[in-house]
Amino acid sequence: MKRTICIIDDDPLYKLLLKKTIERLNLNIGVVTYEDGKQAIEGLSKLKENTAQLPDIILLDINMPVMDGWEFMDQFVEDKNQFSKAMTIYIASSSIATHDIEKSKTYTEISGYLVKPIVKNTILELLQNKVFM
Amino acid sequence: MFNPQSQIENSTCEIKYELQEKNIKVLVLDDESIIPELKSVVQILQGYNFIFQSTNCDNEFKKLIREIKPNLIISELHINEIEGKEQLNYCRMVYPEIPFIILSAHTCNKSALTFLEMGATDFLNKDTISALPATIYKALRQSHEKIQIKEARQQRWEDAQRFKGLIEYSHDPVITYDYDGTITYASPAIERVLGYKVEEFVGTNVIDHIHPEDLPIRENAYKTLLNSELNFETINEERLLHKNGHFIWAKAIISDARLIPGIEGIMTNFRDITIAKNKTCDLNNTIEILTNQNNRLLNFSYIVSHNLRSHTSNIQSIINFLEITDDPGEQEEMIQHLKEVSEALNETMTNLNEVVSIHSGDHLKIESLSLRKFALISLKTLKSKLNAINGKVHFNIDKNLMINFNKSYLESILHNLFYNAIKYSHPNRRLDLEIDIVNEDEFDVLIVKDNGMGLDIEKYKNKLFGMYNTFHNNKNAKGLGLFMSKNQIEAMKGKIEVEGSINNGCTFKIYFKK
Numbered sequence: 001m002k003r004t005i006c007i008i009d010d011d012p013l014y015k016l017l018l019k020k021t022i023e024r025l026n027l028n029i030g031v032v033t034y035e036d037g038k039q040a041i042e043g044l045s046k047l048k049e050n051t052a053q054l055p056d057i058i059l060l061d062i063n064m065p066v067m068d069g070w071e072f073m074d075q076f077v078e079d080k081n082q083f084s085k086a087m088t089i090y091i092a093s094s095s096i097a098t099h100d101i102e103k104s105k106t107y108t109e110i111s112g113y114l115v116k117p118i119v120k121n122t123i124l125e126l127l128q129n130k131v132f133m
Numbered sequence: 134m135f136n137p138q139s140q141i142e143n144s145t146c147e148i149k150y151e152l153q154e155k156n157i158k159v160l161v162l163d164d165e166s167i168i169p170e171l172k173s174v175v176q177i178l179q180g181y182n183f184i185f186q187s188t189n190c191d192n193e194f195k196k197l198i199r200e201i202k203p204n205l206i207i208s209e210l211h212i213n214e215i216e217g218k219e220q221l222n223y224c225r226m227v228y229p230e231i232p233f234i235i236l237s238a239h240t241c242n243k244s245a246l247t248f249l250e251m252g253a254t255d256f257l258n259k260d261t262i263s264a265l266p267a268t269i270y271k272a273l274r275q276s277h278e279k280i281q282i283k284e285a286r287q288q289r290w291e292d293a294q295r296f297k298g299l300i301e302y303s304h305d306p307v308i309t310y311d312y313d314g315t316i317t318y319a320s321p322a323i324e325r326v327l328g329y330k331v332e333e334f335v336g337t338n339v340i341d342h343i344h345p346e347d348l349p350i351r352e353n354a355y356k357t358l359l360n361s362e363l364n365f366e367t368i369n370e371e372r373l374l375h376k377n378g379h380f381i382w383a384k385a386i387i388s389d390a391r392l393i394p395g396i397e398g399i400m401t402n403f404r405d406i407t408i409a410k411n412k413t414c415d416l417n418n419t420i421e422i423l424t425n426q427n428n429r430l431l432n433f434s435y436i437v438s439h440n441l442r443s444h445t446s447n448i449q450s451i452i453n454f455l456e457i458t459d460d461p462g463e464q465e466e467m468i469q470h471l472k473e474v475s476e477a478l479n480e481t482m483t484n485l486n487e488v489v490s491i492h493s494g495d496h497l498k499i500e501s502l503s504l505r506k507f508a509l510i511s512l513k514t515l516k517s518k519l520n521a522i523n524g525k526v527h528f529n530i531d532k533n534l535m536i537n538f539n540k541s542y543l544e545s546i547l548h549n550l551f552y553n554a555i556k557y558s559h560p561n562r563r564l565d566l567e568i569d570i571v572n573e574d575e576f577d578v579l580i581v582k583d584n585g586m587g588l589d590i591e592k593y594k595n596k597l598f599g600m601y602n603t604f605h606n607n608k609n610a611k612g613l614g615l616f617m618s619k620n621q622i623e624a625m626k627g628k629i630e631v632e633g634s635i636n637n638g639c640t641f642k643i644y645f646k647k
Contacts, residue, residue: 011443011447013447013470013473013474014443014446014447014450016470017447017450017451017454017470018450020454021450021453021454062439063439063440063443065612093439094438094439094442094443094445094446095435095438095439095442096438096442097434097435097438097439100438115446116442116443116446116447116450117446117447117449117450117453118450119450119453120453
């Protein structure tokens with residue numbers, strides 16, 4: 001079964017490099033990207049009943065224009081029951097601030113906190129559900 | 134409230150009608166022969182023990198009075214009246230409280246009147262000696278009352294002196310005033326605290342000594358006082374005008390003494406708290422400075438954590454790729470990315486450096502600048518952009534208004550504000566930009582109001598002036614302008630505020646310290 005990873009981030013270079021990293025795994029993983037939280041919410045809600053196209057894993061940045069990672073989470077918590085598929089969300093941020101890590105723990109919907117850069121092995125572990133808080 | 138006046142009144146003893154003294158010493162001015170008769174007469178006064186002593190000699194009489202301190206003097210009046218008069222005079226002068234009863238051998242109403250006029254307690258004829266016990270009883274009681282009244286008066290005088298002293302020597306001033314505010318009394322401490330002599334202060338009105346801005350506090354205090362169960366009210370701080378023209382800080386306690394005899398008005402005691410107040414002010418200023426510095430530090434660490442690390446993590450990723458790839462094309466691509474990151478990192482570093490230099494800028498040159506002139510220049514440089522969107526500017530800054538500011542900061546701030554208004558103008562309506570000045574206490578406030586896209590201010594208030602925060606999908610936005618402006622304004626002791634909502638434009642207020 002083809003799996004999909006969704007990247008929500010405003011840094012084009014990061015997205016490009018991460019996409020490359022995932023492609024190199026040759027595991028037939030689809031990648032969708034969104035510029036910011038707002039676009040992600042809009043994009044995902046269009047797919048809400050399309051189980052096949054909804055991502056399995058979401059990698060969410062914190063600092064983004066328009067709607068940041070936390071605002072995305074607040075909206076997502078409200079909307080989550082509409083989605084036909086359970087998606088695993090990870091924060092993927094360059095921030096190593098304790099404040100951000102602690103805040104991520106306040107959302108039960110967030111499965112883990114990843115510090116950029118995201119390397120090949122991390123992706124593999126994510127796919128095996130081996131990453132925890 | 135503690136009430137010294139009623140304390141004095143209460144100290145006046147209750148007068149009893151039964152004699153407390155049971156041993157009655159009687160000094161008889163006559164020879165001893167009369168004593169048995171007197172003894173038998175006073176037997177009727179049961180429960181009292183009479184001790185009689187008699188003398189015929191004037192000198193001995195005076196000596197005995199001094200020594201035995203009799204409760205009563207009985208003088209036998211013979212034909213020669215002169216002797217008795219002398220002793221009576223002497224006793225009235227020296228021992229007015231000792232009753233002096235005349236017992237006369239013959240009836241003479243005229244001399245009886247004369248003796249009574251001279252101060253004798255009573256005048257009895259020997260024929261009516263049976264009335265003596267009642268006369269003695271009455272005389273002793275009156276004497277006792279006299280002594281008590283005298284003692285009470287003494288006590289009262291001492292109390293009054295003591296309370297007067299307490300107030301007069303108190304370090305903190307006490308004043309009383311009528312309901313209309315006319316000062317009726319001021320303690321000498323008023324000179325130490327407000328510089329006025331007591332006689333200068335009395336007669337003036339309380340209102341003239343209070344800072345006009347603090348009068349509402351007073352009015353409230355009076356209202357509370359008059360409606361309250363308590364008859365005092367505390368004003369924790371108010372400014373009072375010193376004779377020299379400066380204001381001091383005082384803590385005052387106002388007491389309702391309208392029903393207190395001798396005051397019949399409002400009483401206020403107050404304490405000069407200027408030193409403590411100034412210390413608190415200094416402390417608060419220090420706290421504010423520290424809080425600001427701490428916030429900037431937190432902000433800075435956040436910037437480092439997010440913005441610098443985003444570049445370094447990209448560099449790490451690129452290097453990972455370079456390590457595993459043999460494809461020259463991919464290697465070339467990665468090198469290209471590395472250059473981009475390096476440039477971005479460099480730009481971030483430059484920006485951070487600029488922020489740091491804003492706040493370490495003690496050496497910054499501050500000039501008196503015409504706000505109108507600089508605003509006009511700034512608008513001129515944006516003229517083509519304004520014309521492109523057909524924008525209109527309503528400009529209203531007094532040409533005489535000068536502000537003390539760093540020139541390049543002012544240029545940068547004004548450019549930022551006006552450029553933002555153009556950049557975020559509403560696509561469906563012509564830009565109307567209103568620029569005004571308002572005078573607010575210690576600030577000249579520049580108000581820049583646009584009718585552009587606006588922003589959910591409540592939501593973004595904290596982020597709006599943060600570094601690298603952008604809010605619209607505008608590719609040109611770097612999230613730096615307002616951050617820099619805020620830092621520059623704060624470095625010049627001013628502040629920036631914003632109001633607005635989505636689709637309704639924004640109003641920026643820049644507070645320039647006068």
